[in-house]
Amino acid sequence: MPELPEVEVVRRGLVTAVAGRTVSDVQVLHTRPVRRHPGGPEDFAQSLVGRTFAEPKRRGKYLWLPFADGDALLAHLGMSGQFRLDGQEQPLPPHCRVMFGFTDGGPQLRFADQRMFGGLAISPGGADAPAELAHIALDLLDPELDLSVLAARIRTRSSGIKRVLLNQEIVSGIGNIYADESLWLAKLHYDTPADRLSRAKVIELLQAAHQVMTAALAAGGTSFDSLYVNVNGSSGYFERSLNAYGREGLPCLRCGRPMVREPFMNRSSFRCPSCQRSPRRDAVRG
DNA sequence: ACTATATCCTGTATGC
């Protein structure tokens, strides 16, 4: 599942793949991935012809590919989205949804997406800061992020801390995997009310999230090739380096107690029942 | 404004 580190790996791949290249033709093979483009699939394809890409940008899990004319191609990988750079003669990747050809006759840019939670749209005037992303908060790797301001904001919420971490309007880029990893590092239960955490604890948690995503990014550079992110979790990084996610029944790498999996927001949360205790439940159980 | 849940999607794994 692409979260911030995986999306950044894709962004870096796209820099060399598209910057300076001019679109010659676009084919929309499935309309769903362009559902957020206001003009519809035909307009999407037509309006891109003749545009020249600049350097791709990212905020949280969103990508945007600016054009020299000031507009941008906005992209989200969702659960299973991939950008591929393939020669025209190469067979289409599975679940290929949109193809971009270039005037230089070089490799095509192909957007594949099995589950189609991802999508593409044109953002008018969005080269510097797409208006569509106004509600998306800065991510932890953004140099403009103010950790103090973020910590204070988090501590105003009564929701469980994991809900807050996953809320892209508060801090962006964190998904289910890195949320669990960060909470494990900070020894926090996912349902701890955010407004019951000390400022120091919130800072510790955010630093843990920063650390785990930075490490993942470093590993991602080696275990993914330039334009392919394995969304099914079989990459080396996920197998080797996760401390919490997916470790149901396996010993906690700190204390040895078996890790547990619990339903959470239509997905799962993994935690150590000993290192990451619930204040709410402890209060009830006594 | 804040909080919580349902929904979209399809391939894989599992149970009967």
Add this chain to the structure above:
DNA sequence: TGCATACAGGATATAG
């Protein structure tokens, strides 16, 4: 073998 169900989960619409 076939059918049904659970699961993976990011973002958003909707309800409270």
